[in-house]
Amino acid sequence: MSESKIREEIVLLGKSMYDRGLTHGGTGNISVRLDDGWLLTPTGSSLGRLDPGRLSKLDWDGRHISGDKPSKEAMLHLAMYEERPTSGAVVHLHSTHSVAVSVLDGLDPDDLLPAITAYYAMRVGKLPLVPYYAPGDPDLAKAVRSFSGKHHAMLLAHHGPVVAGSDLNAAVDATEELEATAQLFLLIFQHKFKTLTPEQIAELQRRFPQR
Incomplete structure (x- = not known):
């Protein structure tokens, strides 16, 4: 896919997530790998009102090449790409229900959400909690790096999800x-519920490897 088409796709999917309430205001960011660097949504931009020509372009040293000033979370995305060389894109949101799960006490920080549905097991799998750091803190990128070698999805405490694909x-x-x-879990977590068995999860992961 050409860079211009990728830029259009970022704008299209960013607006789709914004319009459906998955992000709000100027929160969240999207990045996509290119042959000669990577694209990132600019700092302070709304995912509902992106301009394809103003997306930030960076090189693999994190240097800003063109477009508007990149998001302060750029190093978080770069850490994911460096640890996951097969990943072609990273999405980071401040989605309401996921953030709510990130602040619940008593959950397993190595695996926050149970396998309630087959599609969660197929598309997300094991979800670790990354300890809290202020947005843009270099230590946040270091923490993400420590998880991203084994996990393509993680939840930042008091912040939101980071997912590579x-x-x-x-x-x-x-x-x-x-x-x-996360929304389903918040509806049922105070009640007894069934999850998929380890055998069912293993079969799903065998038949539908995560992309």
Whole structure:
């Protein structure tokens, strides 16, 4: 896909997530790998009102090449790409239900959400909690790096999800599945409920490898 088409896709999917309430105001950011660097949504930009020509372009040293000033979370995205060389895109949102899960006490920080549905097991899998750091803090990128070698999806405490995928559609799909499962979990977590068995999860992962 050409760079111009990728820029259009970022704008299209960013607006789709914004219009459906998955992000708000100037929160969240999207990045996509290119042959000669990577694109990132600019700092302070609304995902509902992106301009394809003003997206930030960076090189693999994190240097700003063109477009508007990049998001302060640029190093978080770069950490994901460096630890996951097969990932083609990264989505970071401040989605309401996922953030709510990130502040609940008593959950397993190594695996926050149970496998309530097959699609969560297929698209997200094990979801660790990244300890809290202020947005843009270099230590946040270091913490993300420490998880991203084993996990393509994680939840930043008091902040929101970070999800990598083989391409932008895969990253968005997994992010949306995480948010839907977080919402479902908040509806039922005070009640007894059943999850998929380890055997069922293993079969799903075998038949539907994460993209």
